[in-house]
Structures are given as C-alpha cells and as structure tokens.
Amino acid sequence: MGKRTNLFLLLGGGLTALMVGLALLGTFWTPYSPTAMGAGEKFAPPSLAHLLGTDNFGRDVFSRVLQGMGASLLIAACVVAIGCLAGTLVGCLCGYFGGPADYLLTRLCDAVTAFPSVLLALVIVSLAGRGTAQIVVALGILFIPSFARLVRGETARHRQANYIQSARLMGVSHGRILTAHILPNLWGVLGPGVVIGFNNAVLSEASMSFLGLGVQPPFPSLGSMLSDSQTYLQRAPWYALSAGMAIALLILGFSLLAEGLQRRRRA
Amino acid sequence: MKKRILALFLAVGVLSGLLGGCQEATPTDPIPSDTNGTSTQAPQKPAEIAVGIAQDLDDSLDPYHMTAAGTREVMFNVFEGLVKPDSRGNLVPAVAESYAISPDGLTYTFPLREGVTFHNGKECTFEDVLYSFQTCAADSVNSTVVAALSNVADISEGEGGVVITLTAPDPDFLSMAASVYIIPKDGTDQAAHPVGTGPFRFVSRSIQENVILERFDGYYGAKPALERVTYRIFEDGNALFTALNSGALDLVAHLTVDQVESLTNGYQVLEGTMNLVQAMYLNHAEAPFDSELVRQALCYAVDVDAMLALTADGHGTKVGSSMYPAFGKYFDPALADRYPHDVEKAKSLLAEAGYPDGFSFTLTVPSNYDPHVDTATVLVEQLKEVGVDAKLELVEWNTWLEDVYAGRNFQATLVGFDASTLTASAMLARWVTDNGKNMINYANPDYDSAYAAAQDPSHTEEEQTAYYKECLDILSRTAANVYLQDLADFVAVAPNLKGYEFYPLYVMDMSLLFFE
C-alpha cells in the first residue's frame, strides 16, 4: 500500500509542481509578450519559435497559456481562501452552537448550492462589471457552503467528544475551546478539502471564462482561450488543444494530489 | 456567450435614391425571370433551405414593435410598405403601383396595385393602408418614424389609391413611408402571427430553435423559387459556424474572415460590407478627450491597416468620418488618410497636450458582437506604443444601452453606427451640439451651422451635398472620434444555391435565391 501512496503523491505532486512552476514562470517571464500581435504570424502551427503555435491575432499560444495558468491559479487560490475561511467560520459556529441560527444558515447554504452558479456570477458581474475580482467574489461565495458543511459536521462530532465536554465543565470559554481544541482538529478534513477545492475552482473559473464572465481580454485565461479557439478548431487545432489540455492537466495534478493525500490519511 | 449581431439604430429604413453606389455580391448571377421552372428542374433537391442566424427573433414580430436588426432582416421577406427598397438602394413600388410627389413636396400620391392580397387571403384596400399608417404613428417604437409621421396632415382615398398630405416638405418622407409596413386592419395578433403582403408568409417560430417561412402563392410579383425557408437559430457563434461547416445549413451571413477561411466545406463565399461606421467613439465631456490634440494623437497612434490585417486579413473599408461607402454621394475615401499611422507624431501631440507620459482610460465595449471586441483588443495593443493605457471593459448590450448610449457615462467606446434611414441626416444629425442622441457630447459651432445649412430646403441639392461633405470634413479635422472602418460582411452559400444579393440595408432577400 505504501508504495502506491507514494506513486499518487509523487505523480500528483510532481504534476502540480510542474504546472504551478510554469504558471509562476509565466507571471515573470514569457517567451513573447502574451498580448503582442503579429499579422504575418496568424495561425502559425507549433514550431521551435512558437512551441504551441499562434492564435488568430498571431499571439504566441505558449506565452498565453503560461499566463493564463497563472491567472487561473491565482483566482483559484483566492476562491479557495474565501471559501475555506468563511466556510470554516460559518461551519465552526453552526456546528458548535447549533440552534435556529444553525438551521437557517444551513438552509441558506443549501439554497446557495441549489442556486445556479452561472446566475450568481451573472448577477455579480452585472452589478460590479466583468473582471477578475468580480469572478473571485462570485466563485468564493459559491465555495463557502461545501467547506461550511465539511467543517460543521466535523465540529459537531468533536463537540460531543469527552475532552470537549470536560473542558466545558472546567469552565473553559467557548472561544478558547473553538480556537484551541476544535480548529486544530479540523486540518485533517480541511487539507484534502482545500486540494479538491483547488481542483473545483480551476474548473469553475474555466467554465465562467468559457462563458465570457471571467478574466477580460486582452489578458489570457484558459477558459476564454478555449471558447475563442472553437471557431478555429479545424484551422488551428493546437489552439484549442493547448488551452484545454492545460486546464485538464492542472485539474489532474490536483486530483491526483488529493487522492494521494486521502490514501496517506487512510493508511 | 451569446452573440447578437447588432447593427445599431436598426435600419428601419430605406433609401431615397440618394445613394450613389451600392455593392453587389461579387459573383453575381442573373436572377431567373421565370422561376416556375427552377423548382421542377431540380427534383433531386427540394426548394427549401436552412439559413443560420445568430440571434433569436426574441422581440415582438409586430412590424411596428420589432427592435432587433436581426428580426427585421428576416421579416423583410414577410412585410412590405407602399414602396420597398431593392438591392441597389432604390425605392420601388410595392403595395402601391407607383408614386408621385407634388412639386411643392407636400402631396404624395400612391395608386394601389391591383390584386395585392394579405397572407390571410384578404385583399389589401385603402382602409388597410390607412389603418397601417395610423397604427404605426401611434404605436411604433421607432421615434424617428413617429416624428416623421407626425408631419402627416391628412391621408385620404383618391387617384385609385392613397393621397398623403404633409404639413411641411420632408425630403426623407418616401423612405419613411417604406418603413410603414402594410398590415390588414382586422389582423389580430401581429406580435405572434404576423400577416403582411410580402413574397413569403410566416408559418411558425419555435423559441431559440427556428423560424419558418413559406412561399406565399398569392404574391402579386414574381414568385420566389424557394418554397420554404427555415431560419435556424444559433446564439453561439461557434455553434453556428460548426453547423455551417458541417453542411447542416445552406446559407449564413455576417461571417468574419477568419470563419470564412476556416470553412472547409466548399461553399461559395460572397463579400459585401456591413454598412456601418465602426469607430472608437470618445466622450468629449471627459478629460482628456476634451482636447483636440489628444484625440488627434489617438488617430495617429492607431494603425487601421494593421488592425484590418489582424482582425480581417485586410478586408473592410477604411472610413475617415461618420459616413460609409454605400453613401457614394457623400463618402470621401480621402478622409481615411488624414491621420496616417505615426507614433512619433502621436507622442509629440500628446506631449503638446500635456500628457508626455501618456494617460490611461477605460474603453467600454458591448460584449455581444465579436468583431467590435476583436478590434478593441487590437487597439488596446496599438495604443500601448504611445504610452496610452486603455483598459478594456466588456459590458452586456443592455448595460451599454443604458450607461453608455443613454447615460453618456463612459470615456471611450467601440461600436458601429448605421443609419436608421439611409439619408445623410441619419448619420450626421446626432453630432449637432444639442441633439438628444449626441452620445459623445460633440460641440462644434462650425459643424452645427454647416449641418443647419445642409438641412435648409432653400438650398439646391448640390449645395446640400457640399454642406454635408463639409460636416464630414469637420468631424475628421477635429478628430471627433477615432474612425476605423466599415466591416466586411461575408456570406457563405451552398454551392448550388444562387442569386444572393447584398442590400445596402440589414436584410436578406430570400425571394432572389434559387437552386441551380
């Protein structure tokens, strides 16, 4: 079993490290400017000069993919951070105190989960305009319920535990119990949750950008590149493939990593 | 997302014979004089076609309530006015047999054609025409048409048809009359089941799926060769292209050059123009665009040829002012060369205006029409060269209408303006200082007086034309906007489908098409 655990952690970690490394590289350096255009070089197929070819404006697809991955990861990080922090807060309080407030908040979480994500994103975008910050907020809100549910269950389980009950009897305050005893115990579920969250956040960002709601042109985003490339599928298949594969590899890295982490936890 | 073709300010209208030249489909084919033969000649292919359109007919189908250009494009085949435009931009008699205008320009006589029947089988009479004019004047959502009709003093029966008397002469009245579609007075539900006199009758529509028209056998004119036209709706441009390329559609208009070059199915490709003025419209009420030097600097900074090469492989016609080439009488191609691409000149003008290090501004663009977004993307890149940082902001069409167009709350925007009636005033009236549609807050006394002179009925036609040309020159000289182009309009047609003709209007005439 140990051997396989290593395999998933290794594969997932390696792939994630590679993609994150490339994305980091992309934020500081790209072979070409991701927005530089060249009329003479439209739809150039992959070559040594342009590793992944060029797009309909003659822009270097490799440079755009690099920067697009950076944007995707940054958005995913912010989204997961919002979802995780707010979700943990809501989940902890609900799980620990219970009562009608818990009931209502849980229903609200259900409602947000049931609310079509596209609609929420559209509402926020219509209110505050299109852009990176707006999409972060929209997706962040959507990610709160899953973390809240996770944390709520775990907190409720711990609340019943003997050591918490005795701490309570010894007169330890609620705040102290939450921060000193319950929070540290949440890492076990939050760890894989965060990795899976990344996985979902990358996918959601790509979906939103695919619908034109995410990162705005001329800045590259994997989802919007994929959407743009559809028209040129036959003329420049490398354009769609590069963007699509980048999304798939990012997600694969995270999901292998999550699998590895879960197996290690079980083992 | 959804791509709705928007030709701003829907071409309701029609030309009044003012147009000098109009483009035609490049491979032109003679229109069959006798179309009865065509449908029997080709038994292997039924005379019906599928046309791909990029937007649903999601507004009312009532002829006076239609707002979307895309809806008018389809319903042009169903409705007719007393007169209607042809592909060369002339007004030809339709429901009226002919027309005559009195020397004082106040009385218009339209004898009605014999045997014109509505799609519901009823014959068209004076009562129907009267009803149509009254309903249109009271109901139309187009304020320009309503304003023109408010000038009508009397509509009476006589001379074998209709006699319309105006209170004041209006050189554009005939084109306005063409946009008053004639409908039966007892027609019930035009919004859902439109009834007109056109060569095709409306059969059905299925929301976001299709609209079906069938040949109207009671049509007074030449019978169309096609028996049935199904407009299939693809609100996603990529899906539309995919369906076209796979052969599921026989005809698609308003394609981009990139799409056309990606076509691999051997369809004929015809090229025309979209008949609009695409420009980066600058809000003169907002710094730094209140400065003429800054506006001129932007004109020098933008390389229109390079932009055309990038977005359309060089297709499209450069315009240098608020007029597009279909207006041959006024259009001056020389204006497009006033500001050749010159980065150094742009920088020195910026320095002179007090922006040696450039500045930044927001360029608001409606997201629903890709060619505008593509052009804007290229301009943002070009402006970087002179140190101007343009931030692209895509907004929904409805938001654009409220904030930018009506609210004038913007710095710069990139859209295309077309003419609501194909008259010079339709393009030029809006830049008069106190005009309600003067979105960019242009204020130039010289322009105002030149425009007023052009509108003065005491001037001869030549003098009017000269004044209109002066207006255009003033717009160009003062760099009112960064004028770009009239977009190329590509149409892909199945190999054996012939007869497509471009109109100087946003319409597709299905009655001219036939299978070979």
Added chain:
Amino acid sequence: MKSLLKKCAALIITLFLVSALAFLAFSLIPADPATSLLGSEATPEAKAALRAELGLDRPLLVRYWEWLTGFLRGDLGNSYLYRMGVGEMLAGKLTVTALLTAESFLFTLLLALPLGILAGSVKNPWLDAACTVLDQAAMSVPPFFLGILACYVLGYGLRLFVPGAYVSPEEDLWGCLGYLVFPALSIAIPRAAMAVKLLRSSILTELGRDYVRTARSRGASERDILLRQVLRNAILPVITFLAVSLAEIMTMSILIEQVFSIPGVGRLLLSSISNRDYPVVLAIVTLLSAWIVAVNFLADLLTRLADPRVRLG
C-alpha cells in the same frame, strides 16, 4: 417519519430562499426589461408605459408576493419578451434538457458499473495504479473540452455526426436522442470516472470484510463473491453518488448545450438573463433548484436506507 417531515420542511424553506434570492438579484441588476424590449430608439414615455404595463413600477415585495402565489397555483407568469406563458415556453425546453440529462445518466450508469467492478477486481498493483491514474485523468477533462474534442475528432474527423444538426424531439425522437449521444457522453465520461473510483474503493473495502473471508473459506468462487455478495453492499454509496450526479448533470448541461448548440433550458436561461426576461429566469431558477434539492433529498433518503445508523437532519 418525524425526521422525514423535518427534511421536507427544510426542502421547502430552501426553495423559498432560492426564489427570494433570485428575485432580490433582479432588483439589483442595472438595466431594465423595458430598455431591452424597446431598443435604442424608444422614447422615455414609451418605456415608462411599458414598465407600467409589465407592473415593474410597483414595489418589489408586492411583485414577489404575486409571483409566489401565482407560482404556487402553477401559474408561472408571462414572458416579457415573447409575450407567451412561461409554462408553455418551458415545456419544450425542459423536454430537451430532461432527455439530455436522462441520456447522460444512462451512459454514466452503463460506463460506471462494469468499469467499476472491473477496476475493483484488478489484482496486479501496477495495473491497478495505472487504472486509477487513467480514471483520474478521465475525471479531470472538463466536459465542455470533451465536447469540443468530440466535435473536432468525431464530427469533422470521422464524420460520425454533424455538429449543429440538432433535431427537436417533437420532430424525430430517435434522431434527437441520436444527436444527444455525444453531448451526453461528454457529460457522462467524467461523471462515470468519479463513480468508478468510488465503486472501486467501495468494493475493496467490502472485500476486506469478514463475510468475504467466510465465503472464501466455504469455497465460493471469487466471481460469485464479487457479483452476488460484495456488489450488493458496495453499490450503496455509489447509488447515492449517482443520485447527486443527477443534479450535477443538469448544471453541466448548461455548458454542453452551448457547445453543441442544443436549445435546452440552459441556453434559455442565459439568454433570458441578458434580455432581462425575469419571469422566465425565475421559473427556470426555481425549477432547477427544486430539481437539485429534490435529488439531494433522494440521495439522503437512499443513504439512510443503506445505512440506518446515519442520522438525518
């Protein structure tokens, strides 16, 4: 029974919250339906008249109350744009989306069960690892990218179908189902991969239990143990997952409808939002949410049936 009632109450409250949120959202969005209906050339008076006609000039709460009472009576209101009953409009679109969802679900089942059992019975650790990595890879491809690939490879390359040549089910039910095969597969493959993963680990857990050892010692064949005994227990969590999938599939179909240009609920939702056709949006949002909530409820119920120890609420 009491907990079931409580669950139902929670369900209703959730739906109520969703519709209230949706209603609130529309009052916040700038640009009103009158502008979108009348276009750029309309006079302010005409717009005001239309707003009054549509009842948009009345207070938000009054409108919400009217909508809610209408909804409860089964009256979904009228579309601003098409001027027809929303219920009538939605009927056709719902059929299409329901067909797509059903077909996707069917494919998910057909792919997940045999492959999951196969993956669960692989003994070689290297083969198992390879299967798992492959499975993870299938999970990671976004459905809309799969859809694009399908159009490119199967549509243009192999000419297995004509992208965009959609036929409506009223015209030709089988033709429609045929067209939906590839969209449905695009949705089903990543979903099925997740189910395979779950089924595999669930089978492995069951195989380690005492009753399996007992059965083995009694000399039952591996095949019999797997198919007769293990599967019955192992499949329970998978069924719950599949039930939840029904909700996810519906959401995914919004994107897939876009790629394959299928005129379903998803496309109507997107266009109605940008056209500010609120009665249509409200109806779709509420119905979609009802579907999601109901399916989750079903999943809960199944979980409880599967494992009576799980407390609900």
